[in-house]
Amino acid sequence: MGRLFWKFFFFIAIAQITATFGVGVLFWVENLERSNRNSEIDLSPPASFMIRSAAATLQFGGTEALRSLINEGRPHRLQLYALDEDNKDLMGREVSPKLVEQAKHILATERERRVVERVKAPNGHSYLMFIPAPNDEFGPGGPPGGAREPHRIGERGPKSMFFPTMPIVVALLASLVFALLLAWYFSHPIGHLKNAFNQAANGNLDLELEPVMSARNDELADxxxxxxxxTAKLRTLMESQRRLLHDVSHELRSPIARLQVAIGLARVQDKDKLDLTLERIERESVRMDKLVGELLTLSRLEANVPGSMEEPIAIEAMLGDMINDASFEAEAIGKHVDDQLDCRVQVKGNPELLYRAIENVLRNAIKHTAPGTTVQIHTQLDEINKLLHLSILDRGPGVPEEEMNSIFELFFRSSRTKSNSSGHGLGLSIARRIVEAHQGFIQAANRSNGGLRVDITLPFMADEPARGDTVES
Structure with missing residues (x-):
């Protein structure tokens, strides 16, 4: 049992014990007050009949006849009292003043049923006659031998002062049991969570809580x-880290090996061939520098520190500058870039990163499109949903359908382009992360007549206010 269990148990038990005692005391006080308010005079129809009979007996037979009537009624539940002007009982019994006062009050107020009578006897004295309420302590027959209770008639006995000890004890036991169950109900799954977190901290991410908490339907199960x-995401991230380290080491090993070979050749070659070797060393250095730059960009995106993402970007101006540079490079290798831009809107984000993402896709299309073909760039605005759709289409070899879902993964190179590709398989992966950082998404599909289509969707802010920031070609 952990500390949380005992905290739950203690506070729940204290609350329930306090409530039990409070309710018990309130009921006790209420019962006392109700007992004090209850009539101590018998108001039943038999008592009314007995009073009328006694009144007739006293009027026509006198006090001796009434004594005989009272003696005959002693063994039974109804026991009649007759008090003279001095509140002395005809039979010499003690009577509570409170009982006398209540009898006089009923005599003055009760009109419908005469349960209290004042009758004048033939000897000139008047007698107040009434019957006390039965004492249930001894049952319907009263006390053994017809004797009344030892306390004075009309006064409550110890039973009316009874404190509800047994109900309170039962309620306390029930409260403790339910407090125990409730504390266990909350602390048990927390114990599973604690064990799972300890396992995760020790590197075990395979432990799942769904099987052990599936029966619950509350916030703890959630x-x-x-x-x-x-833990599933952590496993994916750790696996991707291991894969990234493996791929990076593999990608760096080749240019480093070529550099070592070139440096070795430079040491033994004559001066005429040295320039070619140095050119090879420079080319491998540039490849390594580009790879490291892409890895740094990828690392920033993976760590969610891409820089400011709140700058307004005039997307049409950015695409215009990008297409001008790409067209110049494409023309040099016998390829073309055709654009159909109509997107005078602004996108909120990081201009440098967004430029790099779209440029990666565009240069990838120019690289793989066939000589003499055209790379097309189209834009379309969804005014209702405030979305910009950008499509880049080429006439290259495309991607096998079974590899389509993998082209945006790290270090992936299609089997159709791997042999003649000089890239590292990071461009599209970086593009996807940058687009997603701008609350957009990117997808690819093969074209029906050959080639690849890459669609980028970005949310836009509003119409572009001006085009003064466009760089003239």
Whole structure:
């Protein structure tokens, strides 16, 4: 049992014990007050009949006849009292003043049923006659031998002062049991969570809470499912890190090996061939520098530190500058770039990163499109959903359908272009992360007549206010 269990148990038990005692005391006080308010005079129809009979007996038979009537009624539940002007009982019994006062009050107020009578006897004295309420302590027959209770008639006995000890004890036991169950109900899944977090901290991310908490349907079960989602993402990230380290080491090993070979040749070659070797060393250095730059960009994106993402970007001006540079390079290798731009809107984000993402896709299309063909760039605005659709289409070899879902993964190179590609398989992966950082998405599909189509969708802010920032070609 952990500390949380005892905290739950203690506070729940204290609350329930306090409530139990409070309710018990309130009921006790209420019962006392109700007992004090209850009539101590018998108001039943038999009592009314007995009073009328006694009144007739006293009027026509006198006090001796009434004594005989009272003696005959002693063994039974109804026991009649007759008090003279001095509140002395005809039979010499003690009577509570409170009982006398209540009898006089009923005599003055009760009109419908005469349960209290004042009758004048033949000897000139008047008698107040009434019957006390039965004492249930001894049952319907009253006390053994017809004797009344030892306390004075009309006064409540110890039973009316009874404190509800047994109900309170039962309620306390029930409260403790339910407090125990409730504390266990909350602390048990938290114990599973604690164990799962300890396992995760020790590197075991395979433990799942869904099987052990599937029977619950509360926030703790939701927390367990969220933990499973978290560990699944951590497993994916760790696996991608291991794969990234493996791929980076593989990509760096080749240019480093070529550099070492070139440096070795430079040491033994004559001066005429040295320039070719140095050119090879420079080319491999540039490749390594480009790879390191792409890895740094990827690292920033993976760490969610891409810089400011709040700058307004005039997307049509950016695309115009990009297409001018790409067209110049494409013309030099016998290829063309055709654009159909109509997107005078602004996109909120980082201009440098967004430029690099779109440029990666565009240069990739120029690289793989066939000689003499054209790379097309189209834009379309969705005014209702405030979305910009940018499409880049080439006439290259395309991508096998089974590889389509992998072209945006790290270090992936299609089997159709791997042999003649000088890239590292990072361009499209970086482009996807940059587009997603701008709340957009990117996807690719093969064209029906050959080639690849890459669609980029970005949310835009508003119409571009001006085009003064466009660089003239």
């Amino acid at each position: 927390l367990g499912r969220d933990f499973d989602v978290m």
